[in-house]
Amino acid sequence: MILEVAVLDVKEGMESEFEEAFSIAQTIISTSRGYVSHQLQKCIEAKSRYLLLVHWERLEDHTEGFRRSDSYQDWKKILHHFYEPFPQVEHYHLLYENQATVQ
Numbered sequence: 204m205i206l207e208v209a210v211l212d213v214k215e216g217m218e219s220e221f222e223e224a225f226s227i228a229q230t231i232i233s234t235s236r237g238y239v240s241h242q243l244q245k246c247i248e249a250k251s252r253y254l255l256l257v258h259w260e261r262l263e264d265h266t267e268g269f270r271r272s273d274s275y276q277d278w279k280k281i282l283h284h285f286y287e288p289f290p291q292v293e294h295y296h297l298l299y300e301n302q303a304t305v306q
Contacts, residue, residue: 228278
């Protein structure tokens with residue numbers, strides 16, 4: 204499994220509008236081939252910064268499948284005008300994982 208990580212800096216004052224748009228756009232990505240799950244997190248210290256985490260089965264599911272699809276064009280129309288600067292996207296694979304145990 205691959206983790207896509209994107210730090211999204213939204214234009215100041217457009218946070219609520221972005222969050223509303225994302226609630227619509229997330230249905231686009233969640234129906235893509237190879238999609239596993241996603242999270243959108245909002246930064247506590249910087250109110251216009253978000254972290255998008257998307258799990259994909261394979262790197263190509265994101266870079267070739269989603270990014271070259273008609274669905275991606277819809278995603279871009281809904282979301283890309285919010286970003287300043289445009290986000291850098293990186294991909295990671297898990298090396299270690301540990302979870303707290305509940306007693």
